[in-house]
Amino acid sequence: MKNYAFYLSILFLFCFSFSSKVQAQETDEVNNWFFLHTTAKFNDHWKVGNELHIRRDDWVQNWRNLLVRPYVTYSVNPHFSATIGYSYIGSWALPGSEKAPHSNEHNIWEQVSFHHKLNKAIKVAHRYRFEHRFVDQWEHNLLTDEWNKTDNTFRNRFRYRMTIKSNLAKTGENQALFLHVFDEIWVNQADNFRFQGLARNWLYLGLGYKFNPELAVELAYMHQHDNKTISDYLNTPIMQLSIGYKLPIKKS
Numbered sequence: 001m002k003n004y005a006f007y008l009s010i011l012f013l014f015c016f017s018f019s020s021k022v023q024a025q026e027t028d029e030v031n032n033w034f035f036l037h038t039t040a041k042f043n044d045h046w047k048v049g050n051e052l053h054i055r056r057d058d059w060v061q062n063w064r065n066l067l068v069r070p071y072v073t074y075s076v077n078p079h080f081s082a083t084i085g086y087s088y089i090g091s092w093a094l095p096g097s098e099k100a101p102h103s104n105e106h107n108i109w110e111q112v113s114f115h116h117k118l119n120k121a122i123k124v125a126h127r128y129r130f131e132h133r134f135v136d137q138w139e140h141n142l143l144t145d146e147w148n149k150t151d152n153t154f155r156n157r158f159r160y161r162m163t164i165k166s167n168l169a170k171t172g173e174n175q176a177l178f179l180h181v182f183d184e185i186w187v188n189q190a191d192n193f194r195f196q197g198l199a200r201n202w203l204y205l206g207l208g209y210k211f212n213p214e215l216a217v218e219l220a221y222m223h224q225h226d227n228k229t230i231s232d233y234l235n236t237p238i239m240q241l242s243i244g245y246k247l248p249i250k251k252s
Helices: 002-019
Strands: 031-041 046-057 062-077 080-092 102-117 122-141 146-170 176-189 195-210 215-227 233-247
Touching: 176 215, 195 233
Parallel strands: 031 233
Antiparallel strands: 031 046, 046 062, 062 080, 080 102, 102 122, 122 146, 146 176, 176 195, 195 215, 215 233
């Protein structure tokens, strides 16, 4: 009975996210994202990994982002871990946009994660990440209609994500159908880490299948809410296919 109440609360949160933003600007262009996450665990404490994100717009017609994110994680115990990583993000502007056609971002980030279980079936994780971003700045020459890179801007950003995973049905000894839900808030920060404003919110609902301890595939819908200005918002629907692969490493 507790599990049913929990799933209903997740459904309520998902619906509330839409209803609370009905006045926001909507886009009809569905984004299609592909996410490949590979990890290699050397022992009970050390793990390395990489994320590859390929993000396309309007049913894969246009490029939006290419992201590469390698990282190193140290697990203090099964419930707490610390990570440091680097991200490269290449971004393309939509056709007809007033932004530069392409820009790059490089950032270094640190995060800590806490993990716990509500019961045998439901796992919860809390992730706190600080990003230190170096973002390309561009200038548009109206006479020649050319874009010229002028500088890099340094920015800080904080992100908090709460993730919930639950096995729905076990189909074999190491195979299972699972539910994956998370909500993540993005907070822009000034140089001294002071709060500058809410930037974005992700609400994610995914259904995945674990084939074995190394391989899992997931199909999800994500609702992205961006704060452009105080009164200007943008909601974007995203369909995402994710593959998670753990490299089998023989531990000495």
